[in-house]
Amino acid sequence: MTTAEELELPVARKCPFAPPEEYTQIREEQPITxxxxxxxxxxxxxxxHQDVRTVLNDRRFSSDRFNPNFPILVKGGNVFRQTNAERTMITMDAxxxxxxxxxxxxxxxxxxVNAMRPRIQEIVDGLIDEILASDKPVDLVEKLSLPVPSLVICELLGVPxxxxxxxxxxxxxxxKRTVSFEERRxxxxxxxxxxxxxxxxxxxxxxxxxxxxxxxxxxxExxxxxxxxxxxxxxxxxxxHxxxxxxxxxxxxxxxxxxxxLETIKADPGKTLDAVEELLRYFTIVDTATARVAVEDVELDGVTIRSGEGVLALxxxxxxxxxxxxxxxxLDITRGARHHVAFGFGPHQCLGQNLARAELQIVFDTLFRRIPSLRLAVDVDDLPFKEDASIYGLYRLPVTW
Known part of the structure; x- marks a missing residue:
């Protein structure tokens, strides 16, 4: 197997239900490398886990994407590197x-977010009405996964x-990592x-x-x-979205x-939020919790990271x-996995995590209550997973019932 020093990140997922072997090897053999x-x-x-949380919560590791040493995981550079006037909170430090x-x-x-729940429920019910009225199979990505958060965020922001x-x-x-820098820009x-x-x-x-x-x-102000x-x-x-x-x-x-x-949450929807936390942990759709650049020399578990060196929190x-x-x-929805880092950790922890949790809870409860016989329309091995994207997911999800 490739040694850590020879490895280039990111590594494509070969299995949708487990990290790449190279990632596991790094954690077990050279956890800081x-x-x-x-x-x-x-x-x-x-x-x-502990080291990732430490990096994300330590002010000696900067979020400044304008720093020339900030590590970028796509070829060609960071298309989000705007002018200083358009800097967002994720690029800022204290x-x-x-x-x-x-x-x-x-x-x-x-x-x-709780005040938004009735509207989210209305959106989900309306989309499932359309699914039930459609010919089978249905692409759940097109009919549900994308429209729910898109509608919610558009209404929240005031975007048509x-x-x-x-x-x-x-x-x-x-x-998409395979798209050229020019196209992405x-x-x-x-x-x-x-x-x-x-x-x-x-x-x-x-x-x-x-x-x-x-x-x-x-x-x-x-x-x-x-x-x-x-x-x-x-x-x-x-x-x-x-x-x-x-x-x-x-x-x-x-x-x-x-x-x-699945039967556990069907029988007791009160457990759906626990399922959401476990699913977030289990899939961790962004491989790196985020990236940082050291602004001071930092010793972490006996390893010295020098000022100006980039750090990827896996x-x-x-x-x-x-x-x-x-x-x-x-996958164990009873484990109580709220200390996962799927939403990051520390001062830059995901701003919209409460909204994401509410959307996921409402979708899963409603989908499996209203379509209890839902099943995949193709074998899981034939599903088009996003192995080439910065955020893991599915391009299509054919389902039937």
Whole structure:
């Protein structure tokens, strides 16, 4: 097998239900080690659960994607590297990061998300009505996985849902590692251009949506910047539908492949949130919890990471760390896996995690209650998994009942 020093990340998943062997080998043999990345440079990879959490919670590791040493896992570079005026909270460190996150945090509290639940339920029921009225088999990605989070985030942001095909087509290109840098950059600019115009329109007449409320709030505080809201809108739009959509598809497959686990939540929907946490851990749709660059020399478990060196926090192996999760290869919704790092950890932990949990819970409860005989229409080995994308998932999910 390739040694860690010869390995280039990311590694494609050969099995949808387990990390690549190379990742497991790193965690077991060289949990903090150097690897190659697509731009030809090297970066540290941190693979154990505790070490990943340490890196993500330590201010000596920076989130600044403008740093030339920040590790990028796609060839050609980072298409998201905008102008400084459009920097988003995920690119910021303290003290900038706290105020930027706090400004929008109230939109994603448990209380605010609970108030959205009836509308999410309405969306899910409407889509399942359409599924039940359709000819079989049905592509669940097209009919449910993508529309649910897309509708929710579009309504939340005040973006017309009629543009969802445009956003999904271009987002897919941005996130696909096999697409050239030039194509990914062009897709990014198309989405950015649309949002730029949308925000200009909202500036003249802010509506009662997240972007409108941000414009009003920041103006009242005297620190409104068009570019900052543009960056925020892009971040939330992309993150708000692509990740949850993939988890709906993968979670459905995971439950169908583990019928005893599925029967547990059918019998007691109160256990669905536990199932959601376990599915998030089990699939870990983004291999690296995120990347960082050291801004000071840091000693971690006897290894010195020098200032200016890039670090990849390998969330997939962290979430399958047997020192933390007994029998990690087993899907077990009773394990109580809330200390996973599928949403990251520390100050940059996923802003929209409460919304994602609510969407997943409502989808799984409703889908299996209303279509209890749901099953795959093809063998699992014939499903088109996203082995070439930065966010793992499924391109299509044919189901029948």
């Amino acid at each position: 150097r690897v190659k990345i697509p731009d030809g440079k090297e970066a540290w990879v941190v693979s154990r 003290p900038e990061h706290g105020p930027a996150r706090k400004s929008v945090l109230s939109e994603f509290t448990v209380k605010r 849902y009629s543009e969802h095909d445009f956003f999904q087509e271009n987002t897919a290109k941005i996130l 062009a897709a990014f600019e198309r989405v950015r251009g649309y949002l730029d115009q949308l925000i200009t329109t909202k500036e003249a007449d802010p509506g009662d949506d997240l972007l409108g409320r941000q414009i009003v709030k920041l103006r009242e 005297g620190n409104y910047e068009h570019g900052a809201v543009l960056g925020l809108s892009f971040l939330l739009l992309v993150a708000g 692509e990740t949850t959509a993939n988890m709906i598809s993968l979670g459905t497959v995971g439950l169908l492949q583990n019928p005893s686990q 969330g997939y192996t962290a979430n399958w760390d047997p020192a933390v999760f007994d029998e990690p290869s087993k």
